[in-house]
Amino acid sequence: MTKVVVYEVEVMFGDCDPAGIVFFPNFSKWMDASSLNFFVQCGVPPWRELVKTRGIIGTPLLEIHTVFKRPATYGERIQVHTSVIEWGAKVFKHQHRVMRGDTLLCEGTEVRAFCERDPADASRIRAIPVPDDIRRLCE
Template identity: 30%
Template sequence: MAFKTTRPLRFGDCDPSGIAYFPSYLNILVGVLEDYFASLGFPWRRLIDDRRIGVPTVRLDLTFMKPGLQGDELEFVLVVRGIGRSSLDLEHQVSANGQVLWTAKHRVVATSLDNNQSYAWPDDIRAALTSHLEMPDAHHPAT
């Protein structure tokens, strides 16, 4: 089950020509990931403050197809592709006006904020993530 959300591409996210400045995409993507965890019932504030779990990015591979323009409504689709002991493999597709702008393969890892070491996903979080796991198939190839 994919997580879907939208974000506006604002003036401050763009270079002087009105084209999305790619580091802004990464900042927006972090917000989408934060919203995804909140949708599962695990807002980052609770993960960080109460459970002392961090979710840093350890790998991110982006492919840009078309430029995003100031004022575009960005449509984000996040898909869970794999869950390891502490890792989580995601795929993102970002579109505007019916056209794919960019895709990403993204790995995050659960870490203990007390010692900055990888941390096995707790059972409740693992169960929520697993309920969203999608395997690639011929109709929906991996990005």
């Protein structure tokens, strides 16, 4: 069974466009926040600790795909249901289902990689194999 973590958002007036509906990039912002929340809720140490102890700087975004189904507006509470639907050697795919109760507002997927600073050039980053212990925490 896939682990699902729920991240709740209160939609504010400033999240909306002049028509009163959520401006589409805000869904990406909330999915990104839910991605980090997923790892925290699974028991993965914060990135600032992992960079010190293991050199892992985080999980940068490589690809994103979003399908919008229904609008949302200010004053509503929405939930981002996040899970890992695919693990690769160096990447994983997060699925986000943004819900208002039982109503699906949008679905998104993100492909991300665990990364560290490149030892040959610290201004660059490189993907590393998905750490087995982190994967176990998230399954």
